[in-house]
Amino acid sequence: MSRRTAIQIGTYAIMCLAVLLVPTFVDDAFLLNKYSRYLVLGILALALSLSWGYTGILNLGQAVSFGLGSYCMAMALKLRTIPVHTGKAGLPDFMVWNNVTDLPWFWAPFHSLTFAITAGIAIPVILAALLGWFIFKGRVSGVYVAIITLAWLVVVNLLIVDQQRYTGGFNGITDLAQLELFGFEFDAYGSSSFYLIAITLTVCLFFALAVTKSKAGLIFQGIRDHEDRVRYFGYDVANFKIFAFSLSAAIAGVAGMLYTVVMEFASPTFLGVPLSLSVVIWVAVGGRGSLLGATLGAIIVTGMQGALSESETFLETWTLIMGFMFVMVVLFLPKGLAGAAERILDHIAGPVDAKGGVK
């Protein structure tokens, strides 16, 4: 292990530890809930960094995976509230309002939480793999990938809003039970949820770090920097892209499930265009080429957004500031804040061995 990797792992570990220690200092349930929310969005940003920053796939439809994960969790938690909000034959309330008489077949398996959690990862992965197969096998790349993923996001969003009878339409799925796992109850406003999310974040970060350090991870970066050259070496570029795309979808699905736990509802805005594009902002600000940078970017930007939009003076101008900041970052800091930090690291650990080889 090079000295550089050691420093990197050390930084990641310190950050994760710092996050895990937050509940010992923060007692306010409302604040804890807010921080948990930022962390979940951090996981989402991490997922995009893996596909955009490491493999060069600008996925503007990241929110599809996030939203589907969120709906899977919401469906399971909704079914658990039925004894309280009973409709005819144990139907969720919004179905009763929409004159649905029987529980649709695809809702039935969600009585099992294990199934729901599996589905929350599997459905985004399967859809991403199919879409990835469709576009990457055709050697579609660059801006066209961005446009296709954006159009795909709009399609899924429209369908979910349209199928109000089964998805709750514009309102989404509300009035959920609390998540219970291994005998623990995860209260959205308690430290238990915070720990759940902080631990998931840690696992995802180190898992993604391991992937980027693996051979596949190096090929991802090779594809990002020079796709044709990797192809000439005999690698199947499309397969690696599909892999990165699906992996990113899996992590986004996990983030979506946790978001439902924190927010206590699922809504079509979770797979809306504004959220999906915001993720791109966070990752760009934090640094697309760094997993930790992207995660921190999400936490910093959403944190600032939360803090500024609470004060009277900034409520209106916040979007203006964010837009300006974003344009400036794109112009002057293409590698984001992490890129700036890396320059400092270079002074400590010596220059990088290859261009962009180690982040």
Add this chain to the structure above:
Amino acid sequence: MDIFISQIATGLSIASILLLVALGLAIIYGTTGVINMAHGEFVMLGAYSAWALQTYAGIGLIESLILIFIFVGLFGWVIERAVIRHLYDRPLDTILATWGIGIMAQQAIRLMAGGELRYVQMPEALSASISLLGVEISAFRIFVLVFTAALFAFTWCLMYRTSIGMKLRAITQNREMASSFGINSNRVYSMTFAYGAGLAGLAGALVSPLKSVSPEMGTSYVVDAFMVVVLGGVESLVGTIVSSAILGQLTGFLAFYSNDTIAKALVFLAIVILIRYRPQGLFATKVRG
């Protein structure tokens, strides 16, 4: 038969507005390779300019068109000079930067003019409707159609019959080569951007009496216009006109016959499939590298 004709007329009206928005987008993308996510905001600025000129200066819509073209074009020029020109070698980043500019423009308008819907008066002379083939059609919609056709013809002449257009096409084909023959590509790029923005502004001004004006209005136009450009191919002006006609008629008919949302989702799916198999569009013979 009457329903059929009035459907065609509605479709043509939608198509003419689409064409106006897409024309600017296609010229900008075709020439500079910039995906301009702020194009919808240019449309929105045009609509707000029409509203402001009418409300505060009492200038009618038709008279203000030239002012709006200059104003929004100038705005586009400033954007190109300040931001876009640094990004020509990073096409993916232009999506991000122009989107950032878009949300800034939206919020700035929201702060200055308020978030509520605004309405623009139709010009008095065109508020009547005309009977054509037994169908009543609003005179203003016909005006928009004719105006768009004229603008399209003007743009075509500019591109294919003037020396500016020839320089522009040369740069589109090969920027380095054109520059070494003494064409100032920076200047052509910024003029192109300004012209495209000006066209978008005109589109916004012309739709303002038909639809309500709001800070978010641009978003839906830019998405549809993108579809036109993708369908038509980026370098083909004729492709742009045919594909706006197709999409305009399709939208009109689908909205008439079926569920609006599903129709929209289907159109998007069709576009996804189209990009996969013909990224160069239906009507273009070559694509920018």
